[in-house]
Amino acid sequence: xxxxxxxxxxxxxxxxxxxxxxxxxxxxxxxxxxxxxxxxxxxxxxxxxxxxxxxxxxxxxxxxxxxxxxxxxxxxxxxxxxxxxxxxxxxxxxxxxxxxxxxxxxxxxxxxxxxxxxxxxxxx
Amino acid sequence: xxxxxxxxxxxxxxxxxxxxxxxxxxxxxxxxxxxxxxxxxxxxxxxxxxxxxxxxxxxxxxxxxxxxxxxxxxxxxxxxxxxxxxxxxxxxxxxxxxxxxxxxxxxxxxxxxxxxxxxxxxxx
DNA sequence: ATTATATTTGCTTATATGTGCAAATGAGCG
DNA sequence: CGCTCATTTGCACATATAAGCAAATATAAT
Numbered sequence: 001x002x003x004x005x006x007x008x009x010x011x012x013x014x015x016x017x018x019x020x021x022x023x024x025x026x027x028x029x030x031x032x033x034x035x036x037x038x039x040x041x042x043x044x045x046x047x048x049x050x051x052x053x054x055x056x057x058x059x060x061x062x063x064x065x066x067x068x069x070x071x072x073x074x075x076x077x078x079x080x081x082x083x084x085x086x087x088x089x090x091x092x093x094x095x096x097x098x099x100x101x102x103x104x105x106x107x108x109x110x111x112x113x114x115x116x117x118x119x120x121x122x123x124x
Numbered sequence: 125x126x127x128x129x130x131x132x133x134x135x136x137x138x139x140x141x142x143x144x145x146x147x148x149x150x151x152x153x154x155x156x157x158x159x160x161x162x163x164x165x166x167x168x169x170x171x172x173x174x175x176x177x178x179x180x181x182x183x184x185x186x187x188x189x190x191x192x193x194x195x196x197x198x199x200x201x202x203x204x205x206x207x208x209x210x211x212x213x214x215x216x217x218x219x220x221x222x223x224x225x226x227x228x229x230x231x232x233x234x235x236x237x238x239x240x241x242x243x244x245x246x247x248x
Numbered sequence: 249a250t251t252a253t254a255t256t257t258g259c260t261t262a263t264a265t266g267t268g269c270a271a272a273t274g275a276g277c278g
Numbered sequence: 279c280g281c282t283c284a285t286t287t288g289c290a291c292a293t294a295t296a297a298g299c300a301a302a303t304a305t306a307a308t
Contacts, residue, residue, distance in 0.1 A: 001218045005138050012136035014129050066254055082210045094125040
């Protein structure tokens, strides 16, 4: 039961929903700095929310050199898939700025990989 | 956006999930006292959680004499339907006691309507 | 090695949330 | 009307959660 409640608790915060939405949008895994630049929220805040999402077994991490990448865990989990579906059904228009910045950030990737850190306050 | 977040916040509490689960299980509307007896949680706690669920436009209320009945709002809401679906996918075994007590409580209905108040501490 | 960059973590503070109890409301009934 | 029962609400308290900042890791680059 705690397994389910923990996941559901993760859905109760707007920042976490935004994180999940950009990961869905990216269709791959995202680097922390890419999420920071997309949402324009301090890196430590993003990091803490990601920690909870990882702890709830919603996201899983991959290390790639300096960078840490996050994506959804094992797609065979029916409950998690329903959660993803639920988030997908929130209209993109509520995330239009995040998505716009995400696209700009993704366009600086090299061979599909993140190559620069955070730009945070510099206009992308 | 707040519309969505408010609903999602409602999913973050185990008591609220249990309330929603028994309403789903009943396939109709439930009286507050029936929920109290099913979950064996104080009426004021149940009442406050229901208030939030109502506020998030997840549940709607019908008054019937002394009793107040709750059920899900308008079934045409896609997001709400996905939420219901999500809750349905949490295995019944986690709610087996609630469901057992619900069935006992529903069996004292008369013409499908609630006719008695709370039994709370008396073994059903 | 030393430095720079990416990310996490500990500590603090402010706010939100859940629960308990007592009192209030509201609707039927003698 | 006055009483009873179902439900809601206000207040107090304890706990949980989010955010900010500084310091700690970790890895890469020079």
